[in-house]
Amino acid sequence: MLKVTEYKESLTVNIEYDIYTPIDIEFGSRNISKEPTIYWRTGDFRKSLIEVGIGKYTGNIRSITLTLSENVHKMESLNLDMNNITLIKGVPVFQIGEYNDQTYIDENAEMNVYIGIDKVLISFSKNDTVSIVQNGNVGVALDKNKIVCGIIVSGMLEHEKKTLEDALK
Numbered sequence: 001m002l003k004v005t006e007y008k009e010s011l012t013v014n015i016e017y018d019i020y021t022p023i024d025i026e027f028g029s030r031n032i033s034k035e036p037t038i039y040w041r042t043g044d045f046r047k048s049l050i051e052v053g054i055g056k057y058t059g060n061i062r063s064i065t066l067t068l069s070e071n072v073h074k075m076e077s078l079n080l081d082m083n084n085i086t087l088i089k090g091v092p093v094f095q096i097g098e099y100n101d102q103t104y105i106d107e108n109a110e111m112n113v114y115i116g117i118d119k120v121l122i123s124f125s126k127n128d129t130v131s132i133v134q135n136g137n138v139g140v141a142l143d144k145n146k147i148v149c150g151i152i153v154s155g156m157l158e159h160e161k162k163t164l165e166d167a168l169k
Contacts, residue, residue, distance in 0.1 A: 002095075006092075017160040025064040079116075080129075138153055
């Protein structure tokens with residue numbers, strides 16, 4: 001799975017909701033001619049897929065794209081119990097040494113999307129979340145081994161929620 005090795009200062013984040021690409025998130029500005037992107041992908045690769053774009057040499061997060069998901073759950077309230085969760089401000093840097101000769105790193109996992117009133121949780125691990133690396137409205141949930149187990153996007157507006165729900169029908 002995708003492991004975090006360190007944290008860096010927060011970056012600008014752009015979140016787009018679209019009927020064809022349900023959620024597309026970009027971090028900072030990047031120059032792909034200077035550093036190619038590695039894509040870590042998970043889901044079942046038929047009815048669910050999310051990919052995380054990572055700088056090939058630095059391990060810096062570049063993007064998160066939810067392509068599709070069949071396991072969608074609409075929730076009246078999507079409250080995370082933050083009592084035992086450490087909140088880290090910034091962006092994660094990923095361990096990529098063993099993968100830097102690849103463009104795609106594919107790992108099968110069961111993926112679930114939980115849509116609340118103003119946030120969405122994309123979960124791809126049954127492990128308990130112990131920390132969240134928060135950059136603006138995007139949180140990367142980590143387990144006790146600093147392995148990514150989910151993505152949380154908050155601050156979703158009503159029309160964005162409707163677009164997301166329509167895209168994931």
